[in-house]
Amino acid sequence: MFEGCVEIRNHYSDYLDGSCDPLARKSIRFHLSYCASCRQELEGWETMQADLRGMRRLQVPPELALRLRVEVSREAHRKWLGWLRVWLDNVLQPVLLPASGGVLAAVACFCLIMGSLVVPVSKTPDVPLGSPTPPAVLVLAPIDFNTPDAAVIVVVPVDAVGRPMRYRVLSGATSPELLRQLDRVIYFSNFQPATWYGRPTDGQFVLSLRRITVRG
Ligand SMILES: [Zn+2]
Structure with a gap:
């Protein structure tokens, strides 16, 4: 079936995986029975496969x-x-003509807003007692906060009475000035604690902040 050593060696991967068809497998075995060089090459492949399998995940x-x-x-x-x-x-x-575009867009937006205000009737309680709920922000502190480029992403642990604990910055700028602003935003905000079986407990959540502008 196969013509020479190069052709045989191109099928080593399938041969070792056991995905060769029976005819190709027979042809490879026959070639290996007399070609020492190809046998040596195959041993190299087998060693490499064993090494890969033995690597720790x-x-x-x-x-x-x-x-x-x-x-x-x-x-x-x-x-x-x-x-x-x-x-x-x-x-x-x-579909929109320039003159009627604004009117149609306004009607479409109105329909979308009205649609989103309809609350579906549900027989199940909002929060089943057995499911845990994560902490949430009740009121964000009214403090100016502005990141120069991408949003700052922080992990905020909140204890069972809703107090924020030492947070960790996951990504975003971390200049001393920005960290000072972040401290004030997080420690002056109000949080709702996580719950487990309806009872408040410790938890943490991910907060992404980009810009808070306080007016007045
Ligand atoms: Zn050969």
Whole structure:
């Protein structure tokens, strides 16, 4: 079936994985029975495979895993917004005349808002007793906060009485001035503690801050 050594060696990966068809497998075995050079090459492949199998799987630290998840969700959000913009351009441009465009857009927005105000009737309680709820921001401190570029993402642990504890910055700028602003925003805000079986407990949540402007 196979012509020479090079052709045989191109099938080593399938041969070792057991995914070769029976004819190819027979042909390779026959070639190996008389070609010492190809046998030696195959032994090299087998050693490499055994080494790869013996490698220890590295555990990703939880903090890095969380940071990666935040980055992935941020990227997905950006892509989704871009896709929505293109879709709206494609859908709206052919149907809207310049004069009626504003009116139609206003009617569409009104319908969307009215639709979102209708609360579906549900027979189940809002928060089933058995499910845990994460902490949440009740009132964000009215303090000016402004990041120079990307949003600052922090993990904020909140205790059972809603007090924020020592937070960790996951990503974003961390200049001393910004950290001072961040301290004031977090320690002067009001939080709702996490719950477990309806009872307040310790918990933590991820907060993304970009800009808070206080007027008046
Ligand atoms: Zn050979």
